[in-house]
Every structure is written in C-alpha cells, then in structure tokens.
Amino acid sequence: MSGMAARPMVVRYPETPSQTGGPYVHIGLAPAQAGFDIFENNFGNVLTTPETTGERIRLEGRVFDGSGSPVNDALLEIWQANAAGRYAHPGDTQDKELDPTFRGFGRTGTDFDTGIYTFETIKPGPTPSPRGGEQAPHILMLIFARGINLGLHTRVYFDDEAEANAADPLLNSIEWVVRRDTLIARRSERDGEVVYTFDVRLQDTPDGGAETVFFDV
Amino acid sequence: MIIAPPGGALGEFVERDRNNHPQALTPGYRTSVLRAPRNALIVARNTISEMTGPIFQQGELGELDNDLILNFSKDSLPIGERIIVHGYVRDEFGNPVKGALVEVWQANAGGRYRHKKDQYLAPIDPNFGGSGRMLTDDNGYYYFRTIKPGPYPWFNSTNAWRPAHIHFAISGDGWAQRLVTQLYFDGDPMIERCSIAQTAPRDLLNTLIAQEDPANNVPFDARTFRWDITLRGRRATFFNNVNGVKR
DSSP, X not given: OTTOOOOOBOOOOOOOOOOOOOTTHHHHHOHHHHTOOOOSSOOOSBOOOTTOOSXXXXXXXXXXXXXXXXXXXXXXXXXXXXXXXXXSSTTOOOSSOXXXXXXXXEEEEOOTTTOEEEEEEEOOOOEEOTTSSEEOSOEEEEEEOTTOSSOEEEEEEETTXXXXXXXXXXXXXXXXXXXXXXXEEEXXXXXXXXXXXXXXESSOOTTSOOOOOOEEO | OBOOOOTTOOSOBOOOOGGGSOOSOOTTSGGGTTTSOSSOOEEOOOOHHHHOOOOOOGGGSOTTTTBTTTTTOSSSOOOSOEEEEEEEEEETXXXXXXXXXXXXXXXXXXXXXXXXXXXXXXXXXXXXXXXXXXXXXXXXXXXXXXXXXXXXXXXXXXXXXXXXXXXXXXXXXSGXXXXXXXXXXXXXXXXXXXXXXXXXXXXXXXXXXXXXXXXGOBTTTBXXXXXXXXXXOBOOOSSOOBTTBOO
C-alpha cells in the first residue's frame, strides 16, 4: 500500500467472555463450605468488626429458580457504602467519614440444605447520584451459580426507607412500576436483631413470586 | 498506535458488549433453562456504586496462596503434570489492571474436585486442594503454579465430559468489572464438544484458551501456559457535570 500513510487506529479489545461459576464455585471462593480449609484469611459473610460504625443488620434470603426450587449452590457477593454513605475506594472522594474497619465487601454461598444465605453487615448511608439527587440506601448484589452463564447484578433496597426509595433515580427508571418491589428487602426483628429478608427469583415462580429485576450494569 | 483513555481515570465503565458473552438462556447447557431470567435486563448507568469496588492488599494473602502445588501438600507433592499459568490482566483499551484479585479453582489431575458434592469415582489427591489466589502487579501481571486438571464427566447428557479447565474469578477496581470465567487448554478436543464452553460466542472462544508457552517452561520442572484476561475499560471524562448540573 505504497503512498498511504498508516492511520492510527482506535483499538478496543473484547472483554473476556464469562463462563458459569459451576457447582463447585465454593472451592475457590468459600473453601469452608466446600469442606476444607486452605487459606489463613478468608473473605466471608461478616462485614463488621466490633468497632464498625452503623446499625447492625442481618441480610438473609434465598434464591429460587423457575420451578420455585431454592438454588442451593449459588455464590453471592455484596458491595456497599459505610454508614455515612461512603465507599472504601479511592474513587469515592466525598467529604464523608471513612470507616477504617469497613471494607464493604462480602461473599457467601446459599446453604446446601436450606438454600438460605446470610450476611452480617451494617445499613449503608445514602450515596450521591451522578445525575443529581441522592440514591436511596442500597447494597449491590452479584449472583453466580451453576446454570448462570454471566453473573447477575441486582440491588437490595430497604422497606423502611420508603421516602428515599420513592426518590431513587434507578428505582424510578424501572418503567414497570410493579417490578420495583422485587428490589425491596423486608425488615423484621428476631431475638433483638434487625433482619432484612431479600429473596431473589431468577424467573417467575409457580407460587406467584415475580422475577427479580436484574441490571445491565 | 493505541489511542485510548488513560487508565485509572474515574470515568464510567464502557457499556458491556453483551455479544462478547454467553446469553443467559443456552438450552444446550440444561441447567441454564430454569436459571435464566426471562425479562430483559434493566439499564443501570454507572453511579459511584458500580464505579467503585473492594480493594485487596497483598498482606491479606498467604505466601503460598498462588502455589497450588504446595498450598495443600501434607506429606508429599500432589500427583500430576506440573504447570505454571501466567499472563496479563488488561482493560479493553490495553491498560494494565493493577492490584486485581485473581482467584482460581480446579479439579485434580484425575478430574476430581475437593468438594463435598463431587461424587465422581476418581480419587481425591490428599496433597492437592485446588484453590489459589493472587494480586496482579503494576503491569497487570499474574502467575501461579498448579497441577494440570483432568477432564471429568457431568450430568448434562449421559456422556458429557468437561474439557480440562481452571475456573477464574477476577476483581478489577470497580464492581462493574467483576468477572467469573474458565480457562481451557490449547488442543483439547473436548472444547468443541462441551456445551458450557460452547456458550461463549463462537468468535471469542479462542480467547478462553491458554496457549503453550514453551520458551517459559522451567526445564525438568514445569510446563508453562500463557493466558491474558481483558476486563471492561473506563471511558474518558472530557467534560464533567458540576454539582449534578449539566453545563
């Protein structure tokens, strides 16, 4: 191609394709549940230390498939802001207090027998929306499992934050108003502990449960 | 010449190209049928929630965490082909992803997992655990040492076998980048017959296949395989909103 100057190219490499985490995802990400101990330090489902600031909450629930059966081999991860509404990440430069005892990340498997998952954490504060206003307190959740080819993103909101939820930009962007309710965890108290119940439905279930909203993040 | 936004900038992650990934519903992989959402995904433009993510420190990992040959050895070495896997984690624009947590898990040389739910009759290797983890360095580079996993049968069809593979979970510096995937080995004839491997887009399946890297073999010790990983990139931020107001 003589006479033709090389043109600079805009290059974008394709993201590595996802594959399912498979039924033995615990070996790598939750070895104790697989049945053995290998690492000194594990990333588990307790996000708090005694020094952590904020209202202690237990987040629990189950994941159901399209037959209404609990998915007993799912691996869930959560990511959230601290009680002041700040993320433990250099990209969060808000003028809010950082809590050195709170990373904001947790992971756990659903129980092989009951299908129940649990996180011990704190209720996050509200965070800013980049397009104006505030986001209601929420926890990001990612779901990996056998049969799930690409991790599913959802969000957990809180039913005692009705006013903030009503103003939340993402909830409001869900055109089908009836579907918003699938993202709201229910508050209760058990043995003096605050529990939020959040079930995930991968599809509508025969008992009338509605498929959870999943996001293209 | 590559023209790309600078790495580490705080712009939004580029929208995920879903043509680069398996669809949720892939009936050839039977478990996906009841576990695939039927509704379309809802667009969630990046907020600070998706643009941040957990940060991990070297001090949280053990010295042998990236050495699957030694990190569960009890009274001797595990049995099987000694291999090293190495490569780079970069974003879509070629920028290195530094400090990414790379977690791996796999079966032993006979295709048996150390997992209470695995009942395959091939035996457990008492000196092999099958899980490891590491952080990428400033160049996005990672490496670990292991035993090459064997293929194993599974109940998808009567005679279904997985190709030899290593599972990977990769965490960049934003929640939107998190990725779980699998590495396959070049030349494995089972890749073509595997309904899970075949969920990957036809033209990208080769990006999941590690290549032999004989120049980096350790003589009389271990063979080496090279596998690079691409995570989502961030777009450049040319003009910022001020206090949420577009100007």
